Amino acid sequence: MKRLLTLVLMTVLTATALSPSAAAQPSGGEIRDRIAAVPGMRLLGERPAAPGQTVLDLAYRQPDDHRHPGRGSFEQRLTLVHKSVQRPMVLYSSGYDLGTSPDRLTEPAKLLDANQITTEQRFFGTSRPADPDWSQLTIWQAASDHHRLVTALKSVYRGAWISTGGSKGGMAAVYHRRFYPEDVAGTVAYSAPNNTDDQDDTAYDTRLEQVGTAECREAIKSAQREALKRREALTARYAQWAAGEKRTFQIIGSADRAFELAVLRLPMMFWMHQPAGACGSVPGAGATDDELYAWIARVTQFPVYTDQTLGAFTPYFYQLGTQLGYAQVTAPHLEGLLRHPGIQEIRSYVPKDIPLRFQPAAMADVDRWVRHHGHSLMFVNGENDVAVAEPFRLGKGTRDSYLFNVLDANHHISITNLTPDEAEEAVATLHRWAGQTRATVSGSAP
Numbered sequence: 001m002k003r004l005l006t007l008v009l010m011t012v013l014t015a016t017a018l019s020p021s022a023a024a025q026p027s028g029g030e031i032r033d034r035i036a037a038v039p040g041m042r043l044l045g046e047r048p049a050a051p052g053q054t055v056l057d058l059a060y061r062q063p064d065d066h067r068h069p070g071r072g073s074f075e076q077r078l079t080l081v082h083k084s085v086q087r088p089m090v091l092y093s094s095g096y097d098l099g100t101s102p103d104r105l106t107e108p109a110k111l112l113d114a115n116q117i118t119t120e121q122r123f124f125g126t127s128r129p130a131d132p133d134w135s136q137l138t139i140w141q142a143a144s145d146h147h148r149l150v151t152a153l154k155s156v157y158r159g160a161w162i163s164t165g166g167s168k169g170g171m172a173a174v175y176h177r178r179f180y181p182e183d184v185a186g187t188v189a190y191s192a193p194n195n196t197d198d199q200d201d202t203a204y205d206t207r208l209e210q211v212g213t214a215e216c217r218e219a220i221k222s223a224q225r226e227a228l229k230r231r232e233a234l235t236a237r238y239a240q241w242a243a244g245e246k247r248t249f250q251i252i253g254s255a256d257r258a259f260e261l262a263v264l265r266l267p268m269m270f271w272m273h274q275p276a277g278a279c280g281s282v283p284g285a286g287a288t289d290d291e292l293y294a295w296i297a298r299v300t301q302f303p304v305y306t307d308q309t310l311g312a313f314t315p316y317f318y319q320l321g322t323q324l325g326y327a328q329v330t331a332p333h334l335e336g337l338l339r340h341p342g343i344q345e346i347r348s349y350v351p352k353d354i355p356l357r358f359q360p361a362a363m364a365d366v367d368r369w370v371r372h373h374g375h376s377l378m379f380v381n382g383e384n385d386v387a388v389a390e391p392f393r394l395g396k397g398t399r400d401s402y403l404f405n406v407l408d409a410n411h412h413i414s415i416t417n418l419t420p421d422e423a424e425e426a427v428a429t430l431h432r433w434a435g436q437t438r439a440t441v442s443g444s445a446p
Helices: 002-018 028-036 107-112 139-153 168-179 202-208 214-229 231-244 255-264 266-273 289-300 307-312 314-324 361-372 420-433
Strands: 041-047 054-063 073-082 089-093 115-119 161-166 186-190 377-382 402-406
Touching: 028 041, 028 054, 028 073, 041 073, 054 139, 073 139, 089 107, 089 139, 089 168, 107 161, 107 420, 115 139, 139 168, 139 314, 161 168, 168 186, 168 314, 168 361, 168 377, 186 420, 202 266, 214 231, 214 255, 214 266, 214 289, 231 255, 231 289, 255 266, 255 289, 266 289, 307 314, 314 361, 377 420, 402 420
Parallel strands: 089 115, 089 161, 161 186, 186 377, 377 402
Antiparallel strands: 041 054, 054 073, 073 115
């Protein structure tokens, strides 16, 4: 680990030393003018920034349909963290809206001392047409948004581009490469699922029966059974909370349906998001209703199943139901306690007036591209993350690509969580993709 930290520290220090002098770089005002001059770009505002940086909130005009660009458009929101036009650029997407901290630098941007563009995905947040045609929310259309944006900004940032994202954002980065493989020099995808066959979810069931210890898995199953045995009391508490928060259940149908769905998703949510050692917090049969309810609420995030949250994430669930696929887990240990057959279907999450027609070829096509034609791809996954029970895999045709697993880790991982040797290999690869060789960037780090 000391060796890795030395490498990273020397990389950052040397990269800073090798950067052109501040006098040679555009000032904040000059970079604002250059960005605003990009056709289709609009400056929305400027955020407070660290010394040597300029942070701009922007909107970029995108076609509703890239195949028919004259049929309407919308503004895609993005945030630029500018350091130097001669530094690399990291293209980051969360796969959703911009979030509250779009100026937060990703791990690749920090390691490369790079600029960063954070994008909002089409149809999320305010990045949607006034009268959205849901059929235009596809991975190809979103990839084309990124392609058009990259093409436009390369007139300003001519250095190497690296794309990255985690979870759905990591998936979006890979989909972008599938359709526009030469837009960036490399891609780092963290915790990115690859559901190639939506009709076969056995990989998720298998992972849930292997992750952690047998004692922990059984404790979670016991807590699920106990929750459904106490359904009346716990559902009443859930409904009371929702009423107090002015939240409703029209999309899913009722607090009881939402509660059952939350309980079914509990094991996956636990292994995705709970920290190491969390097995000790699983309530036993002797737990009070208060203790059991509080634990389930924390693990499954009860607000997710209300209209107010589902409405904001309708684009996500729409994509799951049309192209990305959605895992449904079996629960034989809950036999006799379930009331709502089919509650795990993706239709439960999407308003009935939005049509869903699944396209089974979409993910299989991306998977084939990765295995037969993909290049300069890096996948980083957590060993305990059930979400990547079906991960991206490298194939005989994949070139200059890497698959790393962080031991005993969940959905929230980083390159620096890897073993020292793997982390050093990943960092060196990232610098090579960005044109920053160890000889020119980090010197002779031990």
